[in-house]
Amino acid sequence: MPKISIIVASEKIDKILPAITLATTASVMGWEAELFFTFWGLLALKKTYEPKEVSLDYKIFEEGLKKAINSGAIPSWREVLEQGRKTGRLRVYACSTTMDLLGVKNEDLIEDVDGVVGAASFLNKARDSDINLFIS
Numbered sequence: 001m002p003k004i005s006i007i008v009a010s011e012k013i014d015k016i017l018p019a020i021t022l023a024t025t026a027s028v029m030g031w032e033a034e035l036f037f038t039f040w041g042l043l044a045l046k047k048t049y050e051p052k053e054v055s056l057d058y059k060i061f062e063e064g065l066k067k068a069i070n071s072g073a074i075p076s077w078r079e080v081l082e083q084g085r086k087t088g089r090l091r092v093y094a095c096s097t098t099m100d101l102l103g104v105k106n107e108d109l110i111e112d113v114d115g116v117v118g119a120a121s122f123l124n125k126a127r128d129s130d131i132n133l134f135i136s
Contacts, residue, residue, distance in 0.1 A: 005132050005133070006035050007134045008135050009038050011041055020035065034125055036093045095122075
């Protein structure tokens, strides 16, 4: 079975949504998919996280993106994640080192997190992936 591993290192919605869309699409197609949230990307896994902005590269599209999400024209990143999780083939990991660095506790994380792992553990999981992506 094909496998994709994606490292998410940004909390910006224009980075999170494509990463989760790729992982969900892969899982719907029968692939195994793994997401590893590290550095600022880890913030997206907090229960209190609400995306507030896009990266500077996409700033001119920010209002349109927010409007499309708020109107339901495109699903929110959490809706896309839920769709992928329902396949049973999409796993989500939080970076343990980043959690320590940012003071994030296990109880702060959304229920979709499968585990808290370090970089070495994730790399061992990603080793046999057909596709590895880093989104920052």
